[in-house]
Amino acid sequence: MQHAIVVNDLHFTWPDGQRLFDELTFAVGPGRTGLVGTNGSGKSTLLRLVAGALRPARGHVQVAGTIGYLRQDLTLDPGLPVAEVLGIAATRRALHAIEAGHGTDDDFAAVGDDWDVDERARAALDRLGLAHIGLDRRVGEVSGGEAMLLGLAAYVLNPPGVLLLDEPTNNLDLDARTRLSDVVAAWPGVLVVVSHDRELLERVDQIAELRDGGLRFYGGAFSDYEAAVAAEQETALRLVRAAEGDVRRQQRDLIEARMKADRRASQGRRQQLAGGIPKIVAGALQRQAQQSAGRQRTLHGEKLDEARVRLTEAEDAVRDDDTIRVDLPHTAVPAGRTVLTVRDAVLRNGARVDLDVRGPERIALLGPNGAGKTTLLETIVGTLTPTAGTVTPAVPLRYLPQRLDLLDPTATIATNAERLAPSATTNEIRAALARFLFRGGRADQTVGTLSGGERFRATLASLLLAQPAPQLLLLDEPTNNLDLASVEQLAQALAAYRGALIVSSHDLPFLRTAGITRWLRLDGDITEVDPR
Template identity: 35%
Template sequence: MLILQGVSYAHPNRDLLFSDIHLSVHKQEKIALIGNNGTGKSTLLKIISGNLPPTAGSVKTDTRPYYVPQHLGQFNDDTVAAALRLGDKLKALNEVLRGNVTEANLTLLDDDWTIEERCREAFVHWQLDGLDLMQKMSSLSGGQKTKVFLSGIAIHRPQIVLLDEPSNHLDITGRDLLYDYIRSTHHTLMAVSHDRTLLNLLDRVYALSRQGITVYGGNYDFYTAQKEIEDDALSQELKGREKELRKAKETERKALERQQKLDARGKKKQEKAGLPTISMNTFRNNAEKSTSRMKDVHTEKVAGISRALDQLRAALPDTDKMKIDLDHAALHQGKVLLTARDINFGYGEQQLWQQGLSFHIRSGERIALKGQNGSGKTTLIKIMLGSLQPGTGVLERAAAGAVYIDQDYSLIDNALSVYGQAQQHNPGSLQEHEIKMRLNRFLFTRADWDKPCRSLSGGERMRLMLCTLTIANQAPDMIVLDEPTNNLDIRNMEILTSAINEYQGTLIVVSHDAYFLEQIKIEREITLDPAG
């Protein structure tokens, strides 16, 4: 059982992240924790795991949860054993086996005589055969580091498991192992993820926002269906309010025109009656006051409807606010952009691929590069883009503009401000206010324009990247995406998906996310088979 009572968290600068969170997770429940970037999902997992104290409130659990973190760079100086918090227990076991049977060593060992065997079995299961517990974490790839922590589940045998973006660096085989674990486990489970396949394996969705947590009693598909109903209702209410605003403004206009006509007729009658000047002034002042009161009433009504309308518009999904407007005129569907004939690449005498690669890539195609970690997908991208030359074979390229977008969106210059990055892509035809209008369209408000790019989150970098493409205006012939969703939450994945689906040029994508590949309408695959 996991219970949160009134949990709040504020950053050291006192900015409140979330407040008064109440939730309970029952034994063997499997929960998806979702929310936009910046709502505090990872922070909440750290609080539940005991790695971060809440600013207020309490967390009650039957046992200490086991936590698989998203960011693993902080363990680079540790051995695998230290990262898994096994160092003291393994040391105690070795001391006891050497005959140093002290009470301190037996206490540390806690009768866990099979710890080394469980480590070996867990490492084999997660494709880490032969991994040395004394090996440095810095020697491992991102996917291997994640598998080390996933191995820790079988090693520590917890009752509660917390997963923070566990599929980010896993290849397809690793993801399948993770999905099998989630399907079969009897652990109480809470996962933060943008992986739709993973989210659909969980029983409930807890949506975290600044307003608190909303519980949806089904998997992610159920949640999206419910959200679609809510968004449709929001759109209908928005249309109704817009109609009400138009009607209120028209009523105000007609009422003022009618009052002005009445005042004019009244003035003529008074002039014909020959009333004294003082009486005429009194009548005029009364008419002006009456008109002013009526105008105030209508102005307040219009302002109230406008405020309600602004609130409704702010609640609209971000994908509805953005429009990717590129000039696709120069793109020629079906034109051959790349032709590869038996190409390969060597590191020393060792060839990268089992057989040379031969393929054509035509304008307008949508292609996924597939292969396990280490199969040479990034190397092939560099060859396609011309930054590497194949060691053998021939690659012919047509003159074409290409944009390479990696998972860190490193085309963004960290030394520039948000506005400076946008201005850098301005062909000279846009005025300052037009660039800022486009930034606004991509959710960069006045408060963001001077923000340094180095401080942007993955989702913000992605949105700025898309914004610069619209500022440059001319669509590139080819866009290459290398694991573009690893650092994105679900909202920003939807924004990226929407933008890609408007693009008419050639798309080459490296991604292990099957749902994302389906959504962007991949047509065919190039699968890499590494040598050896």
């Protein structure tokens, strides 16, 4: 199979000395590859190295053909016309000059055979649900999710030899995610996508897992990858149990060999004291016994060392992916107790909301981009005020925004947590942070140095540790910055949270795992829906 991406002996170290890749070598052929791995494993960095946006310390990256690279933090000049983003502005200018009757040879050369550029561009926009966006419209007039889709539309119009996508579903609503997944499924060339979106990863041909600085490939979609990893882990655990049994056997054999040697030596000494054998013979027998015992100890010691090595190798094959633990009894809300009342509220964007939340309800807030989901959450928390109606929280609440800007980036995780829980002791803070996987010195990391997933965990930990304990938790697109393992951890953590919950998200698998009990859709007004 012809390889489209070849990486050989890649070395990359961050300026602070943290080594990310050491002798990384792999090749990617035609088709669609989903790149997965834990937060901080280097997925985005690897895409940047392949795209040429970063240079390795050593090694080579070869790509066959042109490269298209859509970053997860795509930033476009708000003053740019949509046609400029799509890469067709020059062609359209030349075409318009020709149509006006004053086209030059350069204009005809610029157009080439692309006389239907406007029609092709509109078809690409329509395919991605952007038919309402005109080609002369400015980027500053579209949403963040629409800007990401515009970036993808440029590659749909002019497909590169290799397309790299980094978390393309972030900030997209359900409809837009479906359209993007359809584009990925039909992509004719080489595509590598970093994503935590399980449904998108079901549309790829293989999964590449980045773990401990190495890349391993699994054929099939994400569900096939999960099944393969589960089978590997079952085998690994079985090998660990066998290796543990072997270590115990070798330890028993070594102890028994020592006891036998000690008994023989004791018998020899008793016989000598009793005068049963000459002294010179006894000495020879003792030396012979000591040599034999030494050989036995060496033999059994070597076998024990070998068994321990096999145990270590078996244990290394077992994944030890820690899980977040939430045990906060003070967040519990009795069933039926009123938690939040929103009465005849009109949001800043004109949406109308009438809502009652009682007891430990777990509410999913759905709706298209621009419907006002974030506006509603910020209105509930008091950052915004409604233009009409009332919003009345009845319990302590906390809000985790998409921006993750609640923590001081120059302070440590522990310092930020202490700021929100001033009466808690240092030991209480440290023990609580450990439940969110910030153990020991990791709690002293500066927030500004954390990956997106780590910053999310630090922010969530600080909010849940805050005083008074939050009995209503509001989350806005919490899975945007998380890897698949962290999404699963978060869902399990929220399932253990005892308070009321309102989560704005387009990630249906995550919401189901989190134990959502009530589904609401905001689109002009708010209605109960069935997510099926």
